[in-house]
Amino acid sequence: xxxxxxxxxxxxxxxxxxxxxxxxxxxxxxxxxxxxxxxxxxxxxxxxxxxxxxxxxxxxxxxxxxxxxxxxxxxxxxxxxxxxxxxxxxxxxxxxxxxxxxxxxxxxxxxxxxxxxxxxxxxxxxxxxxxxxxxxxxxxxxxxxxxxxxxxxxxxxxxxxxxxxxxxxxxxxxxxxxxxxxxxxxxxxxxxxxxxxxxxxxxxxxxxxxxxxxxxxxxxxxxxxx
Numbered sequence: 484x485x486x487x488x489x490x491x492x493x494x495x496x497x498x499x500x501x502x503x504x505x506x507x508x509x510x511x512x513x514x515x516x517x518x519x520x521x522x523x524x525x526x527x528x529x530x531x532x533x534x535x536x537x538x539x540x541x542x543x544x545x546x547x548x549x550x551x552x553x554x555x556x557x558x559x560x561x562x563x564x565x566x567x568x569x570x571x572x573x574x575x576x577x578x579x580x581x582x583x584x585x586x587x588x589x590x591x592x593x594x595x596x597x598x599x600x601x602x603x604x605x606x607x608x609x610x611x612x613x614x615x616x617x618x619x620x621x622x623x624x625x626x627x628x629x630x631x632x633x634x635x636x637x638x639x640x641x642x643x644x645x646x647x648x649x650x651x652x653x654x655x656x657x658x659x660x661x662x663x664x665x666x667x668x669x670x671x672x673x674x675x676x677x678x679x680x681x682x683x684x685x686x687x688x689x690x691x692x693x694x695x696x697x698x699x700x701x702x703x704x705x706x707x708x709x
Contacts, residue, residue: 484590486570486623494568495561496588496625500551507558508548509588515561520553548591560588560625564695567628569651571618578619579689580659581626581652590622615659626651630693637684647680648694654686 484507485499495515498507511525525547549558562568571579573593580598589595598617618624628651637643637657644662653659660681682688 484623486625488568488570489559492565493562494566495559496568496570497557497559500554500556500558502554503551506548506550506591507560507588508546508591509560510586511545511547513560513588514547514549515559517549517558518556520551520556521558522550522552524548524550546595562587562627564627564629564693566630566691566693567632569626569628569632569689571624571626572622573619573624574621576654578617578655579652580655580657581616581618582647582650583616585626585651586616586618587625587627589618589624592620592622593618593624594620617655626689628689629691629695631691633690633692635688635690637682637686637688639685641684643682643684643688644679645682645688645690646694646697647678648696649690649692650680650682651689651691653682653688656684656686657688658683 484501484505486496487499488494488496500506500521514523525545527545568587573579586595594617596617596619598615632651635643647661660683662679662681
């Protein structure tokens, strides 16, 4: 399999299958275009329980698998909002914990599982939900970045506080907690909400410059109501 990321504002990743039998999977509706010679098969990718778990993590219950029937077939998966597509080679990077909605597509050797946060407060109040996603296994995966990506390497015990919607993914060595914004005036007038995500090193953290949920909220407030 070969790939190339094309486009800048609304990018897509286009995959070239070198051999028959090579395949990619994505959430339902993630495919943008494909050539002839590719067979589609929709299933729960790991069973019904995993499918239900993905629904809670912000993905679709069913995943679409695309398998090449001949060499040279191509398929593309496009981002849903303006930003970047981040290729992740799990053979080198190891497992990553991702926010809901970050997963775009992957090779079949990549596992996509729900991940329960052990701190209930993080799930109830963290803004991204009690369930995160974990990608692991072997092969290439592709993540969606809203806006531009920022990668930080945290040292042991180093703390980074982030608006939750700006977190894309982090290594499993990084601890994830939620911290309450201190001070009533800061909560009411600060415009950052009640909670911040607290990431504690060591490990790599991937951030995005756009919080799409916040952006969508601003657009919604500008729509006239009857």
